[in-house]
Amino acid sequence: xxxxxxxxxxxxxxxxxxxxxxxxxxxxxxxxxxxxxxxxxxxxxxxxxxxxxxxxxxxxxxxxxxxxxxxxxxxxxxxxxxxxxxxxxxxxxxxxxxxxxxxxxxxxxxxxxxxxxxxxxxxxxxxxxxxxxxxxxxxxxxxxxxxxxxxxxxxxxxxxxxxxxxxxxxxxxxxxxxxxxxxxxxxxxxxxxxxxxxxxxxxxxxxxxxxxxxxxxxxxxxxxxxxxxxxxxxxxxxxxxxxxxxxxxxxxxxxxxxxxxxxxx
Amino acid sequence: xxxxxxxxxxxxxxxxxxxxxxxxxxxxxxxxxxxxxxxxxxxxxxxxxxxxxxxxxxxxxxxxxxxxxxxxxxxxxxxxxxxxxxxxxxxxxxxxxxxxxxxxxxxxxxxxxxxxxxxxxxxxxxxxxxxxxxxxxxxxxxxxxxxxxxxxxxxxxxxxxxxxxxxxxxxxxxxxxxxxxxxxxxxxxxxxxxxxxxxxxxxxxxxxxxxxxxxxxxxxxxxxxxxxxxxxxxxxxxxxxxxxxxxxxxxxxxxxxxxxxxxxxxxxxxxxxxxxxxxxxxxxxxxxxxxxxxxxxxxxxxxxxxxxxxxxxxxxxxxxxxxxxxxxxx
Amino acid sequence: xxxxxxxxxxxxxxxxxxxxxxxxxxxxxxxxxxxxxxxxxxxxxxxxxxxxxxxxxxxxxxxxxxxxxxxxxxxxxxxxxxxxxxxxxxxxxxxxxxxxxxxxxxxxxxxxxxxxxxxxxxxxxxxxxxxxxxxxxxxxxxxxxxxxxxxxxxxxxxxxxxxxxxxxxxxxxxxxxxxxxxxxxxxxxxxxxxxxxxxxxxxxxxxxxxxxxxxxxxxxxxxxxxxxxxxxxxxxxxxxxxxxxxxxxxxxxxxxxxxxxxxxxxxxxxxxxxxxxxxxxxxxxxxxxxxxxxxxxxxxxxxxxxxxxxxxxxxxxxxxxxxxxxxxxxxxxxxxxxxxxxxxxxxxxxxxxxxxxxxxxxxxxxxxxxxxxxxxxxxxxxxxxxxxxxxxxxxxxxxx
Numbered sequence: 001x002x003x004x005x006x007x008x009x010x011x012x013x014x015x016x017x018x019x020x021x022x023x024x025x026x027x028x029x030x031x032x033x034x035x036x037x038x039x040x041x042x043x044x045x046x047x048x049x050x051x052x053x054x055x056x057x058x059x060x061x062x063x064x065x066x067x068x069x070x071x072x073x074x075x076x077x078x079x080x081x082x083x084x085x086x087x088x089x090x091x092x093x094x095x096x097x098x099x100x101x102x103x104x105x106x107x108x109x110x111x112x113x114x115x116x117x118x119x120x121x122x123x124x125x126x127x128x129x130x131x132x133x134x135x136x137x138x139x140x141x142x143x144x145x146x147x148x149x150x151x152x153x154x155x156x157x158x159x160x161x162x163x164x165x166x167x168x169x170x171x172x173x174x175x176x177x178x179x180x181x182x183x184x185x186x187x188x189x190x191x192x193x194x195x196x197x198x199x200x201x202x203x204x205x206x207x208x209x210x211x212x213x214x215x216x217x218x219x220x221x222x223x224x225x226x227x228x229x230x231x232x233x234x235x236x237x238x239x240x241x242x243x244x245x246x247x248x249x250x251x252x253x254x255x256x257x258x259x260x261x262x263x264x265x
Numbered sequence: 266x267x268x269x270x271x272x273x274x275x276x277x278x279x280x281x282x283x284x285x286x287x288x289x290x291x292x293x294x295x296x297x298x299x300x301x302x303x304x305x306x307x308x309x310x311x312x313x314x315x316x317x318x319x320x321x322x323x324x325x326x327x328x329x330x331x332x333x334x335x336x337x338x339x340x341x342x343x344x345x346x347x348x349x350x351x352x353x354x355x356x357x358x359x360x361x362x363x364x365x366x367x368x369x370x371x372x373x374x375x376x377x378x379x380x381x382x383x384x385x386x387x388x389x390x391x392x393x394x395x396x397x398x399x400x401x402x403x404x405x406x407x408x409x410x411x412x413x414x415x416x417x418x419x420x421x422x423x424x425x426x427x428x429x430x431x432x433x434x435x436x437x438x439x440x441x442x443x444x445x446x447x448x449x450x451x452x453x454x455x456x457x458x459x460x461x462x463x464x465x466x467x468x469x470x471x472x473x474x475x476x477x478x479x480x481x482x483x484x485x486x487x488x489x490x491x492x493x494x495x496x497x498x499x500x501x502x503x504x505x506x507x508x509x510x511x512x513x514x515x516x517x518x519x520x521x522x523x524x525x526x527x528x529x530x531x532x533x534x535x536x537x538x539x540x541x542x543x544x545x546x547x548x549x550x551x552x553x554x555x556x557x558x559x560x561x562x563x564x565x566x567x568x569x570x571x572x573x574x575x576x577x578x579x580x581x582x583x584x585x586x587x588x589x590x591x592x593x594x595x
Numbered sequence: 596x597x598x599x600x601x602x603x604x605x606x607x608x609x610x611x612x613x614x615x616x617x618x619x620x621x622x623x624x625x626x627x628x629x630x631x632x633x634x635x636x637x638x639x640x641x642x643x644x645x646x647x648x649x650x651x652x653x654x655x656x657x658x659x660x661x662x663x664x665x666x667x668x669x670x671x672x673x674x675x676x677x678x679x680x681x682x683x684x685x686x687x688x689x690x691x692x693x694x695x696x697x698x699x700x701x702x703x704x705x706x707x708x709x710x711x712x713x714x715x716x717x718x719x720x721x722x723x724x725x726x727x728x729x730x731x732x733x734x735x736x737x738x739x740x741x742x743x744x745x746x747x748x749x750x751x752x753x754x755x756x757x758x759x760x761x762x763x764x765x766x767x768x769x770x771x772x773x774x775x776x777x778x779x780x781x782x783x784x785x786x787x788x789x790x791x792x793x794x795x796x797x798x799x800x801x802x803x804x805x806x807x808x809x810x811x812x813x814x815x816x817x818x819x820x821x822x823x824x825x826x827x828x829x830x831x832x833x834x835x836x837x838x839x840x841x842x843x844x845x846x847x848x849x850x851x852x853x854x855x856x857x858x859x860x861x862x863x864x865x866x867x868x869x870x871x872x873x874x875x876x877x878x879x880x881x882x883x884x885x886x887x888x889x890x891x892x893x894x895x896x897x898x899x900x901x902x903x904x905x906x907x908x909x910x911x912x913x914x915x916x917x918x919x920x921x922x923x924x925x926x927x928x929x930x931x932x933x934x935x936x937x938x939x940x941x942x943x944x945x946x947x948x949x950x951x952x953x954x955x956x957x958x959x960x961x962x963x964x965x966x967x968x969x970x971x972x973x974x975x976x977x978x979x980x981x982x983x984x985x986x987x988x989x990x991x992x993x994x995x
Contacts, residue, residue: 017409128405135375144456147372168464174457191614194649194662197607225384230413240574248577252585260593264555564876
């Protein structure tokens with residue numbers, strides 16, 4: 001079994017808003033040096049799901065990233081968690097990528113990694129919050145897709161999933177190969193491991209360009225459908241009335257009184 | 266932009282025979298866009314013919330209601346809905362297609378976008394026409410930044426609208442709309458098989474439209490502590506919610522999760538207990554009329570968004586607060 | 596040519612240790628420390644998770660299933676774990692240093708018998724028993740008069756030995772799977788020539804664990820009394836040569852001192868990081884206190900001491916594996932400097948936090964207690980100072 005996990009390097013999504021500014025013309029988001037690059041939140045769950053298929057079924061796991069050269073760090077982390085192989089797809093030749101163009105490039109890379117049984121993506125990237133690329137990959141590859149997956153297992157060669165619906169879950173079965181986008185309820189991502197750190201030292205992470213994907217740059221730029229034409233920080237203009245008291249119980253009482261007085265209660 | 270694409274199409278959501286609240290919000294936004302772009306406002310509804318739902322869509326402002334009557338489409342099925350919406354777009358050629366950024370919309374909109382090769386901006390909090398061109402405002406970086414996006418390419422432009430971002434359209438009970446029954450195309454057989462749907466009967470009120478939400482985060486520490494929140498919520502006539510951390514810890518269900526990848530709620534009163542206030546969470550609750558925060562950390566970001574705050578141990582603050590509320594309300 | 600850059604592998608191991616601290620140690624350390632009964636402060640769950648991550652066996656040679664981590668890497672990891680909790684760091688550091696000692700000095704038969712315990716048992720931690728109620732600084736200095744030395748004895752019994760006596764204050768004493776015990780084998784001979792080392796596995800008849808000590812700090816590690824009453828061990832459990840015990844200690848001390856130093860350095864760093872965090876948000880006098888000159892000077896001074904202590908430790912650790920470059924004072928002074936640095940840093944931290952620094956919930960008093968443990972642990976500051984002085988200019992039986 002061969003499972004491909006698509007992961008993305010993003011600025012630390014837990015970093016506070018104050019560490020980000022919008023600067024320049026055309027405007028760009030600038031993160032302070034304190035903000036470390038990490039694997040996107042939901043991508044970690046996708047990678048963990050792939051590694052659990054490795055634990056349970058002996059699958060080989062390939063991690064794939066579309067990004068700048070520095071994004072190789074997330075692929076190294078994937079190897080340190082136990083992925084068998086990793087590939088970096090250089091994003092630099094393509095200019096500004098949107099979800100549609102990203103899906104086009106990823107689909108070409110995944111095709112080159114065939115044969116495979118499953119492609120796992122996070123439900124949305126932790127920087128652009130789109131939630132579109134996973135579906136795009138499935139559509140470009142003409143593969144069945146299940147999104148918002150919170151549980152998954154292999155049964156008789158099919159993939160059985162539970163996905164989020166209003167008020168509950170939907171149980172579905174997909175033939176393999178399939179594409180899944182996963183949510184945080186699915187699992188807890190593991191730590192890296194000394195054994196894998198040592199093994200990774202002997203592995204090379206290739207970088208693929210347009211020639212490796214046999215995908216002309218124009219085909220990608222023509223696929224772009226959304227452009228960002230403005231960026232701004234939301235203005236939060238709120239003054240919080242801090243309610244105190246002689247100790248926490250007293251503060252609680254005063255809070256109720258304050259809310260009553262302002263007719264919020 | 267293909268000149269024969271005109272007007273706005275919204276994809277209605279129906280639950281247990283009634284329109285969900287997002288549909289009225291889509292119609293409000295759709296109406297403005299249709300008027301600015303010049304063209305009709307259409308609404309697509311699946312799984313039935315003319316009736317209460319189509320009348321309601323008309324009352325909320327649709328000029329034309331498209332129905333696909335196949336009863337197997339009464340509940341959302343990803344592949345069949347994708348085929349149906351794509352076929353409707355091909356047949357009716359709208360300039361803009363709007364869906365809700367709901368659990369259905371998050372799945373359906375990207376599939377449709379790639380099927381019809383259209384641009385899609387998700388989770389928009391605003392949509393407007395600027396110099397004849399559609400512009401969407403969309404929070405990114407977990408809500409820390411607002412992006413303005415533009416669409417490229419020929420054909421329709423797709424967007425999903427964040428629930429509660431827009432006021433719902435007002436009802437005019439006598440309003441009429443043209444009702445057009447569309448034929449469902451002979452689609453490809455579905456590859457994913459839906460085996461069952463399991464919906465837990467919600468234990469008590471749900472947060473979606475509750476007037477009061479009492480929400481707990483990492484600071485609660487245990488599942489049992491959420492019972493204390495339940496006590497307060499019941500007293501105030503509200504529902505219990507929580508952060509992603511609380512969901513990950515198994516203290517609440519996904520249906521109770523408030524945030525960017527949970528639910529967006531806009532209650533009269535939102536009480537955040539032991540929640541730090543990360544943007545991903547605030548995206549789900551900052552529209553509350555009154556936001557109250559209780560946290561031991563005076564530096565917690567939530568105090569930048571709250572109207573009222575108490576720095577203290579919730580385990581001591583909350584019982585006193587609940588007791589005083591009980592006294593004031595009875 | 597000197598490079599002060601970690602390798603990619605070291606960075607990955609460091610990040611693993613940091614992630615482990617954040618996910619597994621930080622959430623539970625304060626609560627474990629607070630248990631009144633010291634036995635309740637110890638967590639097998641944490642040890643088993645350390646095993647799962649591969650960190651417990653990182654010092655084993657690859658041929659024995661580990662990573663073959665060198666002394667600098669282990670110093671780095673000891674510090675990282677200690678930022679989370681010093682007890683956890685010590686449990687691991689003891690295991691690493693003793694594993695290295697066994698690998699370097701054990702017979703092939705001993706390696707085959709004992710290393711699998713270390714490799715495969717998720718609770719496989721180690722202890723070294725030297726200290727006794729009447730022997731502490733004596734073996735650090737060392738004091739070489741005939742009276743000085745272990746009271747515990749090992750007497751020939753056929754092919755094997757019989758051990759009698761007791762040890763106390765032993766790190767991992769109540770928890771180890773395997774112990775290296777030092778006993779007197781020649782009554783009339785001084786420390787350097789009368790002591791022998793033996794392997795004693797847990798559960799050997801005649802060997803029992805006594806009291807678990809109730810310590811001021813470092814509570815997540817258990818220290819205990821070890822009691823030997825006619826404890827018989829086979830000849831194959833002799834470690835090294837008869838009367839060659841001190842030679843083993845001589846080879847053990849350099850890396851051991853560096854790792855102890857690294858552990859307590861981690862406490863100092865934890866205190867410093869808390870200061871930074873607090874100073875960036877606490878506002879007094881109308882400004883963040885990190886903008887106040889008096890606080891800024893404290894931060895700069897603390898950072899200087901932490902950084903220079905680390906460089907000293909890592910140099911000593913590296914040299915412990917390159918003996919031709921080793922300075923004998925480095926077998927003693929790194930821990931002296933690190934303990935001083937950390938104790939000072941924790942005091943500064945309490946100071947900077949003002950009233951909050953005195954509140955248990957802020958965790959600074961725990962760091963204060965943890966750091967102070969190492970004024971004594973692995974040798975008192977004074978005993979180690981005399982040891983280093985002896986390396987500079989030896990005197991017979993140093994006194995006064």
